[in-house]
Amino acid sequence: MAKxxxxxxxxxxxxxxxxxxxxxxxxxxxxxxxxxxxxxALIRQNQPSLVLLxxxxxxxxxxxxxxxxxxxxxxxxxxxxxxxxxxxxxxxLDLGADDYIVKPFDTKEVVARVKAVLRRSSSADTExxxxxDKLTVNIVKYELCVDGKVIDTPPKELELLYHLAKNPNRxxxxxxxxxxxxxxxxxxxxxxxxxxxxxxREKLEGVSDQWxxxxxxxxxxxxxxxxx
Amino acid sequence: MAKxxxxxxxxxxxxxxxxxxxxxxxxxxxxxxxxxxxxxALIRQNQPSLVLLxxxxxxxxxxxxxxxxxxxxxxxxxxxxxxxxxxxxxxxLDLGADDYIVKPFDTKEVVARVKAVLRRSSSADTExxxxxDKLTVNIVKYELCVDGKVIDTPPKELELLYHLAKNPNRxxxxxxxxxxxxxxxxxxxxxxxxxxxxxxREKLEGVSDQWxxxxxxxxxxxxxxxxx
DNA sequence: GCCTGATTTCACAGAATATTAAAAAAAAGA
DNA sequence: TCTTTTTTTTAATATTCTGTGAAATCAGGC
Numbered sequence: 308m309a310k311x312x313x314x315x316x317x318x319x320x321x322x323x324x325x326x327x328x329x330x331x332x333x334x335x336x337x338x339x340x341x342x343x344x345x346x347x348a349l350i351r352q353n354q355p356s357l358v359l360l361x362x363x364x365x366x367x368x369x370x371x372x373x374x375x376x377x378x379x380x381x382x383x384x385x386x387x388x389x390x391x392x393x394x395x396x397x398x399x400l401d402l403g404a405d406d407y408i409v410k411p412f413d414t415k416e417v418v419a420r421v422k423a424v425l426r427r428s429s430s431a432d433t434e435x436x437x438x439x440d441k442l443t444v445n446i447v448k449y450e451l452c453v454d455g456k457v458i459d460t461p462p463k464e465l466e467l468l469y470h471l472a473k474n475p476n477r478x479x480x481x482x483x484x485x486x487x488x489x490x491x492x493x494x495x496x497x498x499x500x501x502x503x504x505x506x507x508r509e510k511l512e513g514v515s516d517q518w519x520x521x522x523x524x525x526x527x528x529x530x531x532x533x534x535x
Numbered sequence: 536m537a538k539x540x541x542x543x544x545x546x547x548x549x550x551x552x553x554x555x556x557x558x559x560x561x562x563x564x565x566x567x568x569x570x571x572x573x574x575x576a577l578i579r580q581n582q583p584s585l586v587l588l589x590x591x592x593x594x595x596x597x598x599x600x601x602x603x604x605x606x607x608x609x610x611x612x613x614x615x616x617x618x619x620x621x622x623x624x625x626x627x628l629d630l631g632a633d634d635y636i637v638k639p640f641d642t643k644e645v646v647a648r649v650k651a652v653l654r655r656s657s658s659a660d661t662e663x664x665x666x667x668d669k670l671t672v673n674i675v676k677y678e679l680c681v682d683g684k685v686i687d688t689p690p691k692e693l694e695l696l697y698h699l700a701k702n703p704n705r706x707x708x709x710x711x712x713x714x715x716x717x718x719x720x721x722x723x724x725x726x727x728x729x730x731x732x733x734x735x736r737e738k739l740e741g742v743s744d745q746w747x748x749x750x751x752x753x754x755x756x757x758x759x760x761x762x763x
Numbered sequence: 764g765c766c767t768g769a770t771t772t773c774a775c776a777g778a779a780t781a782t783t784a785a786a787a788a789a790a791a792g793a
Numbered sequence: 794t795c796t797t798t799t800t801t802t803t804a805a806t807a808t809t810c811t812g813t814g815a816a817a818t819c820a821g822g823c
Binding site: 423447448449450461462463 | 559704705706751752753754757
C-alpha cells in the first residue's frame with residue numbers, strides 16, 4: 308500500500324512545518340498549502356488521503372473550505388480549531404468534518420487522530436477506488452459507476468481508466484500506458500491504446516464537466532480534472 | 536479473532552461520535568450511519584457484529600429499520616430509546632431487537648451491554664455463518680440454506696460459496712480461489728472453479744435479486760450484493 | 764490555405780475466455 | 794470390495810473482447 312498523503316492547510320508556516328516534521332516521521336507524505344483557495348484546487352487535483360484544515364485563515368476560512376470541498380470530495384477532514392470551540396460547535400455544523408483538534412495541540416495527539424480517522428475511512432467498500440463527480444472506478448470490485456449506474460466494462464478498459472484516473476492531470480505516452488497497464492512484456496501496436504480510449508470516451512461522454520479523458524497532442528493521454 | 540464491528544445508527548452526530556470514542560477505546564471497529572436507509576444497505580453489505588440503533592430518526596425510524604433488517608439478517612440489535620419507553624414497550628413488539636438502552640445513557644453501560652449481547656449472540660449457531668436475503672451459508676455446520684430450505688451441498692462447493700459470500704463484491708481470480716479455498720499447495724486446472732460455480736448457480740438461481748454469483752470477464756468471480 | 768503527420772474512428776477477424784455436458788478419476792461410505 | 798458421491802479433467806460450444814489496418818478527420822507548421 309502506498310504512503311497516505313496528508314495535506315496540511317494553515318496560513319502559519321511554522322505550524323505547517325511542525326506538522327510536516329511529525330507526520331513525515333510517521334511515514335506519511337505531506338503537502339503544505341498556506342491558503343484556502345489553493346487548498347481547494349489541490350484537493351481536487353491530488354486527491355490526498357486526509358486534510359488537516361485550520362479554521363482561522365484570511366480570505367477563505369476553514370469552514371468555507373470544508374463546505375466547498377464537500378461538494379466534490381469525501382476526503383477525510385480534521386479541523387484545527389482555536390481553544391474554546393466545543394465539540395458541538397465544530398462537529399455540529401454539519402459541514403462534514405471528520406474530527407477536530409484544539410490548538411495549541413500536542414503533536415502526538417495529531418498523529419494519533421490522523422491515524423484513527425484514516426483507519427475509519429478506509430473501509431472495505433472504498434478499497435482500490437477512485438472517485439470524481441459522477442464517476443467511480445473500483446479495481447477491487449472491477450466496477451465502473453457512471454452517474455450512479457454501473458456500466459459493464461471490459462477488464463482492459465477498466466484498468467486503463469483506473470490507471471489514468473488514479474493519477475489525474477498527468478500525461479502518459481501510449482508506450483507508458485502499454486507498459487503500465489498491459490504489462491512491460493507486452494509488444495503491440497500503440498493504436499491499441501487509442502481504441503481503448505475511444506471506447507472509454509463513449510461510456511463517459513457528457514457525464515460531467517469536472518473531468519475528461521484528454522488527448523495531449525503529440526504526446527499521449529491524461530485524465531484531466533478541471534480546477535474552476 | 537478479528538475486532539467486532541459495531542454499527543451506530545443515529546441522526547445525532549455528536550451522540551455517534553461519543554459512542555465511537557468509547558467503543559473504539561474498547562477495541563471495537565465502529566461504523567457510523569446517520570439515517571435508516573443507509574443503515575439497511577450497509578448492514579446488508581458489511582455484516583457488522585452488532586447494531587446500535589436509535590429509534591427516533593427522521594424518514595425511517597428505528598422500528599422500521601429493525602423490521603427490515605430482520606428480513607435478511609440476524610445481526611444483534613440494541614435499540615436506543617428515549618426515556619419513558621419501558622422494556623415491554625421496546626422488547627415486546629417482537630421486532631427482534633436483542634436489548635435496549637434508555638437515553639441519556641451512561642457510556643459505560645452501553646459498552647457493558649454491547650459486550651453482553653455480543654457474548655450471548657456468538658453462540659454456536661451463528662458462528663462461521665454468512666446471511667443474505669434468503670441465503671445462509673454456514674461453514675461450521677456445513678449447511679447451505681436457500682429460501683428457508685436446507686440444500687444438500689458437497690463440501691467444496693460450500694467452501695467456495697462461503698469464501699465468496701464472506702467477502703461480497705470483491706473479485707477473485709480463479710487462481711486466488713484455488714489458493715484460498717483449495718489450499719495453496721493445490722495444483723489443478725482453473726476450469727475446476729468454473730464447474731463448481733456452475734453447480735452453485737444451479738442451486739441458487741432465481742432465489743433472490745439481492746445477490747448473485749457474477750462472472751467478471753477476464754478476471755474471475757465475485758459474490759455481488761446489490762445496493763438498493 | 765495547404766501540407767504533413769498525428770489522431771480518431773470503424774468494422775471485422777481472430778484471440779482469449781467462459782459455459783456446459785459428459786466422462787474419468789478419486790474419495791467416501793456401506 | 795462394491796457402490797455412491799464428489800471432484801477433476803477434457804473437450805466441444807458459445808460468448809466476449811482485443812488488436813489491426815485502412816479510411817477519415819484533425820491540429821499545427823509553413
